[in-house]
Amino acid sequence: MHVLIVDDESFVRRSLAELLERDPAACHSVSAAENGLAALQILQTREVDLVISDIRMPGMDGLELARYISEHEPDTETVLLTGHQDFVYARQALRYGVREYLVKPISVESILGVVSAAGERLQSRRQEQQVLRLREKNLRRKLLTDLLYGMPLPFFERHLIPPFSSFAVLSVSLRGVSLPGSWSEQSIYAAVINILEEYFSPHAFTVGIQEEQAVMLLFATGTAGENGAADDYDDTGASGDTGAADKSGSTLKAEADFTRCYHELAVQGLEKLTALLKSLFCAGMSGFHSELEALPEAYRESLEALRLAKLPEAAPVVRHSGACAAGADAAADEELHSKAKRRIISVVIDRMEARLQENLSLKLMADELYMNPTYLGRIFKEDMGEGFSSMLTRLRIKRAKELLEDVTVKVYEVSERVGFRDPAYFSLLFKKAVGVTPQEYQKHNNRNPR
Known part of the structure; x- marks a missing residue:
């Protein structure tokens, strides 16, 4: 837990820092600031879990600091120290969400108790957030799986998918028919999802779904969502509709560059899979689409491309082409319908x-x-x-x-x-x-x- 001590008396700062750093019951990272203004610089550059601050300080006092924290750093707890038993201070402190209001001199037991309680609340809050993230992730996968097969996405759950400019589907499968080593089908494809989600996340919002003998990976670009950064190609205006006849030459070139970028990422992702899992993989990549309702079509395109990638001497990643879409692979259609x-x-x-x-x-x-x-x-x-x-x-x-x-x-x-x-x-x-x-x-x- 990172604790920030704010006091204009150097002796107080040093004593509290040494006390917390020597605390045998916890491992604390401690920073110190001589007033509220100096504390702001730390708060704006580092994540702070608990602020222990004096009230009366030059420049910015503890109450002003507490107000800033309540407005801008709601996950940071604040404890105020003062040598003045003033009810007005206490009332203002409560209004700013201050957790404790302690009057100097303070015993070692009191300060350690306050810090210990803050640590327990922090741990509990982090566990709750982790559970919520996992639930949201599982719900997102379920919703996308439903949408994959043409079932509607409830409008009130669309917030689970961040806004995006375009998306594509990558279907990944083992190149051979037999499983390597002691892997089960479920375990190796679960590993594929974990590896590729982590690999694609700096470039796009990414969700992996385990299918029968394959993994379906959706990556949505042009979003700064939870799992991905804003895409570098977001200003191209690419919509993924590469077959449109009314597009200008510059737009088509931008979309070609855009598609090539993600094709190269997919190739590199498969190389990473091979290095980590000691197995050969192949993948089919759909075209880019701009509407989430096109997910079933994108999935079908990826299955058609994957079928080609499994052929002898085929490239590890095959991109879906307009010609392939026009000739609608009946086997891929039947597979999608059955699923x-x-x-x-x-x-x-x-x-x-x-x-x-x-x-x-x-x-x-x-x-x-x-x-x-x-x-x-x-x-x-x-x-x-x-x-x-x-x-x-x-x-x-x-x-x-x-x-x-x-x-x-x-x-x-x-x-x-x-x-x-x-x-x-x-x-x-x-x-x-x-x-x-x-x-x-x-x-x-x-x-x-x-």
Whole structure:
């Protein structure tokens, strides 16, 4: 934890610094400033977790410093020290979000206690932020996976994707058919995502999604988002629509340079994969697109290019060309369609399991996914081997069995929690599926605890 001590008395600064640096319970980085103005220079150049400041100092006093911190450095905590027991000071200090207001002379135990408490809050806050970042990252991947297969992106979740000027998709796969060494397919492609996300992040906002025997990597340019810096080519006006006939020669040249830059980055990224994972990889790169709704098309383009990259003597990274798009690779279309159906079914089942208590229906699921109910019902039965209603009942009975293992829960409560408003009807379906009534099932579990 970085602590900044601000006091116009050199003895106080030195004593507090030595005390914190010798603290056996923590490892503190300590800076010191003789007044508020000197403290500002440190705050503007370094990340400071805790400021311990005197109130009365020349130039800028502690209260002015506290106000600056509350307005410009909200993650920095402030503790004020003073030799004056003045309620007005304390009241102002609280208004500026000051954590503690200590009156000199201060004992060693008091100052160490304040710093220790600040350290615990800092650690807790960082853990919460890390959890939130991971949740956001996982949600972003889920949303992009849905969008990949043509499912709509809810408008209220678009903030998860920062504004961008254009994006492309890179599909990466092992060049051989066998897995190297002791790697599993899941583990090696998880490593591919980690390596390429880190590699591309200085150049573009990057998200990797693990697919069957491949990785889909989306990189969006012209954004200063969480995972990437603003792109150097952002002023070219490139939209990725390289086939447009009405573009000027200068614009086409800029877009060609833009595409070539990312093609070279992709080649270098594969070289890095080979060096780290000791395996050969190939990749197909889509054209650049400007609208996120074009993600399915970009993915299809990358699959077509990847199919060419897997051919003998092919370059490690193959860029999608306009000619390839015009001739629409039927195999890539079929692969994308098959994956899309599986993704849709997976989303539907996840929603069913999470919302068993609701009055669910095939039409409701279809409406939420902007799909035709008849089509959804057909692909659901083709993939699962049973209809939506049959699957819903089976999931509800499965959940009811789990709930009935708690003998304190009433049968009618279980009935409601799994979506049956009529307990008698619930009992009838339960006995038909399990062979005994819910009451008998619960009593049996009570006699034979696990």
